Every structure is written in C-alpha cells, then in structure tokens.
Amino acid sequence: xxxxxILPYLIIIPLFGAFSMPIVNLLGRKAREAWAVIITGxxxxxxxxxxxxxxxxxxxxxxxGAKSPLGQANFPIRIVWEVDLFGAIMVLxxxxxxxxxxxxxxxxxxxxxxxxxxxxxxxxxxxxMLGIAITGDLFNFYVFLEIMSIASYALVAFRNxxxxxxxxxxxxMFVGSIASSFILLxxxxxxxxxxxxxxxxxxxxxxxxxxxxxxxxxxxFIAGLLFKSGASPVHMWLAxxxxxxxxxxxxxxxxxxxxxxxxxxLTRILFSIYGHSVSMKTVGWVIIIFACIxxxxxxxxxxIQNDMKRLLAYSSVGQIGYILLGLGIGxxxxxxxxxxxxMAGAIYHTFNHALMKALLSLIAGVVIHQLGxxxxxxxxxxxxxxxxxxxAFLIGAAAIIGMPPLxxxxxxxxxxxxxxxxxxxxxxxxxxxxxxxxxxxxxxxYTFFGRxxxxxxxxxxxEGSMLWxxxxxxxxxxxMGLFPWQISDKVMIPxxxxxxxxxxxxxxxxxxx
Amino acid sequence: MGxxxxxxxxxxxxxxxxxxxxxxxxxxLTPGGGFQGGATIAGAGILFLVAFGLDEMRKHYNxxxxxxxxxxxxxAFLGAAMLGMGVAFFYNTxxxxxxxxxxxxxxxxxxxxxxxxxxxxxxxxxxxxxxxLTAIALYRRWKS
Numbered sequence: 107x108x109x110x111x112i113l114p115y116l117i118i119i120p121l122f123g124a125f126s127m128p129i130v131n132l133l134g135r136k137a138r139e140a141w142a143v144i145i146t147g148x149x150x151x152x153x154x155x156x157x158x159x160x161x162x163x164x165x166x167x168x169x170x171g172a173k174s175p176l177g178q179a180n181f182p183i184r185i186v187w188e189v190d191l192f193g194a195i196m197v198l199x200x201x202x203x204x205x206x207x208x209x210x211x212x213x214x215x216x217x218x219x220x221x222x223x224x225x226x227x228x229x230x231x232x233x234x235m236l237g238i239a240i241t242g243d244l245f246n247f248y249v250f251l252e253i254m255s256i257a258s259y260a261l262v263a264f265r266n267x268x269x270x271x272x273x274x275x276x277x278x279m280f281v282g283s284i285a286s287s288f289i290l291l292x293x294x295x296x297x298x299x300x301x302x303x304x305x306x307x308x309x310x311x312x313x314x315x316x317x318x319x320x321x322x323x324x325x326x327f328i329a330g331l332l333f334k335s336g337a338s339p340v341h342m343w344l345a346x347x348x349x350x351x352x353x354x355x356x357x358x359x360x361x362x363x364x365x366x367x368x369x370x371x372l373t374r375i376l377f378s379i380y381g382h383s384v385s386m387k388t389v390g391w392v393i394i395i396f397a398c399i400x401x402x403x404x405x406x407x408x409x410i411q412n413d414m415k416r417l418l419a420y421s422s423v424g425q426i427g428y429i430l431l432g433l434g435i436g437x438x439x440x441x442x443x444x445x446x447x448x449m450a451g452a453i454y455h456t457f458n459h460a461l462m463k464a465l466l467s468l469i470a471g472v473v474i475h476q477l478g479x480x481x482x483x484x485x486x487x488x489x490x491x492x493x494x495x496x497x498a499f500l501i502g503a504a505a506i507i508g509m510p511p512l513x514x515x516x517x518x519x520x521x522x523x524x525x526x527x528x529x530x531x532x533x534x535x536x537x538x539x540x541x542x543x544x545x546x547x548x549x550x551x552y553t554f555f556g557r558x559x560x561x562x563x564x565x566x567x568x569e570g571s572m573l574w575x576x577x578x579x580x581x582x583x584x585x586m587g588l589f590p591w592q593i594s595d596k597v598m599i600p601x602x603x604x605x606x607x608x609x610x611x612x613x614x615x616x617x618x619x
Numbered sequence: 620m621g622x623x624x625x626x627x628x629x630x631x632x633x634x635x636x637x638x639x640x641x642x643x644x645x646x647x648l649t650p651g652g653g654f655q656g657g658a659t660i661a662g663a664g665i666l667f668l669v670a671f672g673l674d675e676m677r678k679h680y681n682x683x684x685x686x687x688x689x690x691x692x693x694x695a696f697l698g699a700a701m702l703g704m705g706v707a708f709f710y711n712t713x714x715x716x717x718x719x720x721x722x723x724x725x726x727x728x729x730x731x732x733x734x735x736x737x738x739x740x741x742x743x744x745x746x747x748x749x750x751x752l753t754a755i756a757l758y759r760r761w762k763s
Contacts, residue, residue, distance in 0.1 A: 114708040118701065125693030128686035171709045222686075 108159070113168045113187060115152050116197065116240060119145060120233035124226050131222035139212050142225040146205040149232065153201030160194035161597065165604065165614040167242070175304070175615055182304040186615050188242030191601040192453060196239040196370050199457050203361045203464045204232040206575035211354040213571040214471050218352075224264060231257040231358060235366040242615060244293050244303045244379075251289065251367055255282050255334070258363055262351045274350035278343045285333030285340075292326035295319050305379050306615040309608060312383040324384060327375050328392065335368020337430060338400035341423045345407075348419035349480065353471020356415060360422040361464040365456050369429050373452075373605065376437060381608040390438025397434050398535050401427030405542035409549070414480045415470050417546055418463065421506065424543055425459045428452075431536060432521045435528050441606070444527045449605065450598040451520030458505070458513045458586070465502040465579040469495055472572055476565045482550060487558025491565040494573065496554050498580045503547040505583045508540065513583050516590030620670045628670035635663035639741075646737035647730035653740025660741070661748035673756055680753050685746045692743030699732040699739065 123145030130141045160166050168187040169175040175182040208228060215221060234254030241247045263275025297303055299319040300311040312320055336344035348356040376389060404423030411417035432452025439445030472495050474480055489496040505512035526533030567573060586593060643656030668676045703710030713720045714731025722728040
C-alpha cells in the first residue's frame with residue numbers, strides 16, 4: 107500500500123475514535139471498551155503499514171490542504187508531515203504499546219469510574235505522540251506536544267480520590283507547563299528571526315544566517331525537552347507521576363511519553379533543524395553531561411526504593427540516561443562511525459526500553475491489582491502464587507539489565523561500545539549505571555523468589571485481558587533478542603543514516619526549489 | 620441572586636446568545652470565529668448558572684447530551700477536513716468545486732468548509748465550557 111495515502115489516517119483514526127467516544131459511551135460499557143480496542147487496533151495496523159512503507163521507500167512527505175507544500179512562492183507555506191525511518195520506528199512503537207495498554211486497561215481499570223473519559227484521554231495521548239512523530243512543522247509539533255502533555259496530566263491525576271494522584275498531577279502539570287512554555291518561547295524566537303515554521307525550510311534559513319537568537323532558542327528547546335524526557339536535575343516529576351498513575355498509563359508514560367516528547371523531539375530538532383548550523387560538538391557534550399548525571403542518579407535512586415513502581419520510575423530515568431548518552435555521543439562524534447553506532451544504539455534502546463518498561467509497568471499493575479500493595483517488603487514469594495507474572499517480570503528485568511539472549515543486550519552493547527571508543531570515562535560511567543540497575547532488579551527478583559508472605563498466598567495470576575498484553579510484550583522481547591544484529595543493520599543503522607542526512611530531509615520538502 | 624439580577628439575566632441571555640451565534644457564523648468575514656463565539660455563548664450559559672443558581676441549572680443541563688454534542692462538534696470538524704481527501708487532508712474542496720459555500724468572497728456563503736468548521740468549533744467550545752463550569756459548580760461540598 108502506498109504510504110502517502112495512509113499517513114493521514116494515523117491522525118484521523120484516533121481523532122475519530124476520541125470524538126465519537128462520548129456518543130459510543132451512550133451504548134454502554136461493552137460498546138465503549140470494544141470501541142477503544144478497535145480504534146487503537148486500527149491505528150496499530152496503520153502504524154505498521156506506515157513503518158513498512160517508510161522502511162521500503164524512504165522519507166515520506168505529506169502536505170495538508172494541497173498536493174504541494176509550496177504555494178505560488180518558492181518556499182513552503184503549508185503544514186507538512188514528514189516521516190523518515192526514525193519517525194516511523196517511533197510510530198510503530200507508540201501504536202504497539204498504546205494498543206496493548208488499552209487492552210490491558212479492560213481488566214485493570216474495571217473497578218474505576220468515569221471510564222469514558224479514560225478511554226478518550228488514552229486515545230488522545232496516543233494521538234499526540236503520533237503527531238509529534240510525524241510532523242515536519244515546528245508549531246504543529248508544539249500543538250501535538252501540548253495534546254500529549256495535557257492528556258498525560260489528566261491521566262496521571264485520573265484516580266482523583268487518592269491523595270498521591272492529585273499531588274503528582276499538580277506537580278507534573280506545573281513543571282510540564284513551564285517546560286512547554288520554554289519550547290513555545292523558543293519557537294516564537296525562531297519565527298521572529300527567520301519567518302518560517304517549517305522544519306526543513308527553517309534548517310535552510312539557519313544555515314544561511316546563524317544568529318544568537320537561534321542559539322538562545324536552541325537552549326530553550328534543550329531545557330524544555332530535557333524536562334519532558336525526565337533527565338536528571340529535573341526528573342522529580344517523573345518519580346511521582348509514575349507511581350501515582352494507573353499502571354496502564356505509567357506503561358505509556360515510561361515507555362512512550364518521555365521518549366517521544368523528549369528524546370525524539372530533541373533528536374529531530376538537533377539533527378534535522380540545527381544540523382550543521384551550530385557546533386555539534388558543544389551541544390553533544392552538553393547532552394552527555396546531563397546523560398551522565400541522569401545515568402548515575404536514576405539508577406542509584408532505583409536501588410534504594412521500597413515501592414515497586416517508584417523503583418521502575420527511577421529505572422526509567424536511568425535508562426533515559428543511556429539513550430541521552432547515545433544521542434550525545436552521536437552529536438559529539440557527528441559523522442564518524444562511533445557517532446553512528448552510538449546514535450543507532452540510542453534509537454534501538456528507545457524502542458527496546460519502550461517494550462521492557464511497558465512490560466514491567468504492566469506487571470507492577472497486575473501485582474497492585476491482585477494484592478493491593480506496591481511495597482516490596484510485602485511481596486515476597488510471589489513466584490509461588492503468580493508464576494506466569496513472575497516469569498514475565500524475570501524476562502523484563504533481565505532484558506533491562508542487558509542479558510545477552512534478550513533485546514536489551516544489543517542496544518546497550520552499541521552504547522557501551524561507542525562510549526568506550528569515544529571516551530573511556532563515559533564507558534565506565536555507563537557500566538557503573540548498569541551495576542546499580544542490576545542491583546535494583548536483583549533486589550526485586552530476590553523478593554519475588556523468597557519465602558511466601560501470608561498476603562501473597564491468596565494471589566492468583568490475572569485474567570486474560572491483563573495477561574495477554576504481558577505475554578505479547580515478553581514474546582516480543584525474546585524474539586527481538588534473537589535477531590539483535592539483523593535488526594540493528596536493517597533498521598537502526600539506516601534510521602541513523604537517514605537522520606544524519608539533513609540534505610535529504612530538506613530536499614524532500616523543498617523538492618529542489 | 621436577587622430579582623433585579625434574575626430579570627436582567629432573562630433579558631440579556633438571549634442577546635449574548637444571538638451575538639455569540641453571530642460571531643460564530645461570520646467567522647470567515649469578521650474578527651472572531653468558532654472559539655470566540657463559542658466562548659461568548661458559554662458566557663450566556665454561565666450567566667444562567669450564576670443568576671438562577673445550581674438547582675435551576677441542574678434541571679436544564681443534561682450531561683450525556685452535552686458530551687455527545689461536544690463529540691459531534693469534533694466529528695463535524697473532522698468530517699469537513701476529510702471532504703477533500705481525494706487531494707489531501709484539509710483540502711478545501713467545497714471552495715474549489717462547490718456545490719455550496721463557494722460564493723463570492725465576502726458573502727456569507729463563501730470560504731468553503733470554514734463556516735462549517737466554525738460552527739463545529741463553536742458547538743464544541745460552548746458545550747465544553749458549560750460542562751466544565753457546571754461540573755465545577757456541582758463539585759461535592761466545601762469540606763471533603
């Protein structure tokens with residue numbers, strides 16, 4: 107199928123699903139749940155078709171409102187959507203995890219009220235993330251970023267009868283709104299200076315005339331997007347938001363939101379807009395410094411947690427550190443083979459971590475749902491009564507540490523290898539981070555395999571709608587782990603090549619004009 | 620509220636509503652549009668809530684109806700955007716090939732799908748704001 111024809115349906119289907127949810131809701135509970143599953147399933151189908159099309163044919167450009175982005179002038183006047191392989195990987199990741207999270211919610215959320223709003227919001231969250239991944243327009247990017255952020259504020263505080271939901275929601279909302287306004291300010295500065303909002307045309311204008319304004323705008327973008335990705339000095343909202351949110355939502359927050367809204371957007375802006383207009387080395391080292399702090403702080407804080415979901419939240423911060431490290435080295439060693447491998451590792455790890463952290467969060471949700479506690483001190487001996495869940499957790503934990511037969515190994519290996527070549531100190535820091543990470547997960551597993559606690563004896567494995575998403579994710583992790591280098595060579599390295607080829611990104615829109 | 624407020628609200632609410640509808644309908648000709656007009660009409664709803672009180676509002680407000688209307692507003696917007704899918708998403712086919720809304724620029728029936736989108740946004744904003752404000756007004760009690 108032609109990717110060009112299906113790209114708009116990536117936005118149309120979730121929008122249609124979200125807008126019709128209040129009407130479908132009138133038909134009752136079953137209709138609403140079926141509707142949410144159908145909509146996200148259809149989005150997954152479109153997302154996979156789009157990924158295949160982009161992988162086959164390269165960059166895809168779609169103009170809203172006409173055939174060509176150029177008007178009668180020779181510069182783009184319309185909103186364009188531009189999907190390269192990196193964007194397509196993100197689309198596949200979002201639609202897959204989004205679908206599984208919705209299926210999981212059928213069982214997990216059934217004791218809550220106000221579920222019509224819940225399903226509307228979760229579809230809107232997915233819509234916002236898809237929009238960020240496909241857009242080629244800076245203001246369009248901001249709008250989708252806000253759609254994503256506002257939906258996630260509302261979803262974090264969804265259980266508004268618990269104190270922690272409200273507290274985390276308020277914290278996340280205040281911090282996130284400030285971060286968003288930084289990004290808006292950066293966009294306003296760029297628009298005032300260069301008079302365009304199309305990413306590719308802006309890249310041309312920037313290369314012709316690099317100004318101080320552009321650097322100020324870049325600083326604002328980096329600050330705002332590091333906030334959104336939960337990098338270290340500003341990770342505190344994340345550690346509160348993830349435990350407080352329903353588990354299906356924390357799977358989407360940890361797995362997707364911090365990567366699309368943070369890592370993807372940062373990569374897109376740095377590679378595709380700023381490209382060669384600023385010193386890549388300087389920017390790369392700025393990112394590397396934050397990455398090292400994030401690595402150590404996130405993983406070290408994970409070790410001392412007693413709350414299962416808080417541990418997973420800090421572990422997400424730590425893994426974001428790896429991705430940022432890969433991104434930073436990819437920038438600092440731009441154009442060399444080391445940089446390419448580091449960037450491939452970062453993209454690969456983004457995808458892998460989305461799967462593993464979604465799996466682990468969903469399992470944490472199962473444990474909370476069955477036992478009503480997140481305290482690791484009360485969870486000993488879970489392996490006796492919930493064997494399937496524990497086994498899936500074992501797979502997820504081994505993958506996140508980076509055990510060889512699983513998918514986390516290849517992506518982390520690429521990052522270790524490139525960081526050791528680039529600068530041995532960075533390699534050592536990455537290893538220390540992994541040591542902490544291992545300690546944290548071994549601690550959880552040790553608890554699970556310990557002597558059964560009275561509370562645990564009554565627990566059972568969950569029902570099908572909650573178990574199947576977990577099984578699918580675990581199988582995906584294992585299967586991806588069997589072909590690590592094939593995936594790396596066929597998908598991740600070409601994605602990096604496409605990302606570094608800024609000229610192709612620009613000329614896909616401007617078409618030689 | 621007192622008698623004077625209620626009586627003047629009776630007189631003013633239709634005026635605000637008509638003015639808001641005017642802003643929505645002339646969105647493609649004069650300043651304003653769906654959001655501004657919708658917010659103006661919502662102002663009429665809020666004046667009703669404030670002047671006549673929560674009990675009266677409860678009789679006239681139907682949650683399902685308002686959220687369904689909000690959804691319909693969104694769907695109408697999306698539908699208008701999809702009319703020209705043969706060329707592109709958001710392609711203004713009504714303006715380029717008719718059959719209606721393709722009059723002379725400056726007249727009411729011009730600008731293709733824009734009047735439809737303004738009506739849709741106006742409906743969505745009005746129902747959304749009234750629902751939000753009513754929900755806040757209905758919020759349980761002062762103390763827990």
